[in-house]
Amino acid sequence: MARYIGPKAKIARKFGEPILGPSKALQKKSYPPGMHGRGRKRKQSEYAVQLTEKQKAKYTYGVLERQFENLFHKAARREGITGNNLLILLEARLDNTIYRLGVAPTRRAGRQLVLHNHITVNGSIVNIPSYSLKPGDVVGVREKSKSLESITDSLSARNAKRYPWLEWDGSSMVGKFVTYPERDQIPENIQEQLIVELYSK
Secondary structure (H helix, E strand, O other), rough: OOOOOHHHHHHHHHOOOOOOOOOOOOHOOOOOOOOOOOOOOHHHHHHHHHHHHHHHHHHHHHOHHHHHHHHHHHHHHOOOOHHHHHHHHHOHHHHHHHHHHHOOOOOHHHHHHHOOOOOOOOOOOOOOOEEEEOOOOOEEHHHHOOHHHHHHHHHHHOOOOOOEEEEEEOOOOOEEEOOOOOHHHHHOOOOOOHHHHHHHO
C-alpha cells in the first residue's frame, strides 16, 4: 500500500509535532525514533531541511508524492505566491474540509468517509478524497449516513473552533466552502517557502 498506515506516534516524533493527531509519545519521548534518536543531532543540510518540510506537508494532508507534485505545479500556475497557493489547494481538498468541519476527527477518518460514499457535494455523492472544492460548494452528510456513530461522535466532540472560510449548519449537517482561505488563517505549522525552494532546484 502506497499510503502511510504505520504508527502515528513515530511520525509525530520524527517531526517533533503531532501532525497526525494528538500524541502522548511526544511527552514521553521527545526525541526522534530509531536507535540513534537519543544521539547528538547533526546539522542538517539545506536540502535535508527543505525535504523534511515537504514530507511534513505530505504526511499532514495525507497526499502521495505524485499528487503533491501535481498540486505544486498547479499552484505555480496560479496568480499569487506559489507557497500560499499550495497550502490553499491542500486545504480545498474534500477530505481536509470534512475534517475542518468536524464531521471527522482526523483527515484519515475524513478520507474514509468520502471513500465510503457518506459525503455529498452540491447534492451529489462524491467518493474522491482529493476532490478540489471551489468557493460556493455545499458539502453535506448523505441522508442515510447522518445517524452513523462515527459522524455523530465526531460532531458531538467538535470543539468551538471555527474557520472563516467555512460555514456549518449542525441541524442539517451541511457545510459550505465559502472562499479560499488566506495563508494566515491556515493553522498548520508548515514553512511553505522551503518547499518552493526545493522544487525550484
